């Protein structure tokens with residue numbers, strides 16, 4: 402008979418009857434133990450010690466506080482939210498921007514600004530770490546960013562778009578990514594001023610993604626290219 406030792410962080414559970422029924426999430430088949438993920442620590446004829454994956458505690462994530470975040474070097478990327486109707490989507494944009502250390506969010510037109518009940522719900526504090534400013538129209542922000550040397554790229558479904566996976570990044574440039582309204586998409590009037598337009602490929606039945614989901618996909622793709630390529 403084997404003595405099986407399960408190690409979960411500091412907790413060690415020992416089982417002596419593993420040929421019988423074991424009341425754990427792991428399965429026993431023909432007297433063999435199966436785990437989704439484990440590290441084999443020790444094995445001999447009598448004992449088998451296994452280290453099972455455990456979830457990290459908050460302190461182990463080593464996150465910075467808001468003041469440190471503000472002083473940290475940023476990812477050379479800003480977001481432009483073009484008349485976003487839902488504060489929940491805006492809050493989600495803040496949370497994503499915090500995660501990937503973006504420079505700033507430009508909130509344009511009807512887009513809600515902090516403090517706002519819906520933004521707080523999904524940003525969970527990120528609206529205090531990420532810099533933002535509001536403008537009356539998306540066009541004025543687009544023109545201002547272009548003047549400041551940003552390449553302005555709309556994330557939208559237009560005829561002359563580049564698929565996200567094919568977008569050739571110029572690593573010497575700063576990018577401003579424009580995301581559009583939940584119903585109408587990006588404002589028509591900004592189209593002539595764009596440096597490029599990116600579409601996220603879809604294979605299903607729905608014609609578009611939720612804006613905050615789309616934003617997460619695109620920001621991750623840019624962040625990955627800037628940071629790891």
Ligand SMILES: C[S@@+](CC[C@H](N)C(=O)[O-])C[C@H]1O[C@@H](n2cnc3c(N)ncnc32)[C@H](O)[C@@H]1O
Nearest residue numbers: 556557580581584586587600601609610612615
């Ligand atoms: C729900 S969509 C708007 C759809 C709107 N009915 C239209 O036709 O433009 C909201 C925003 O999410 C982004 N979006 C959603 N799915 C996208 C995709 N597959 N490719 C590019 N942008 C997308 C765009 O920024 C879009 O303006």
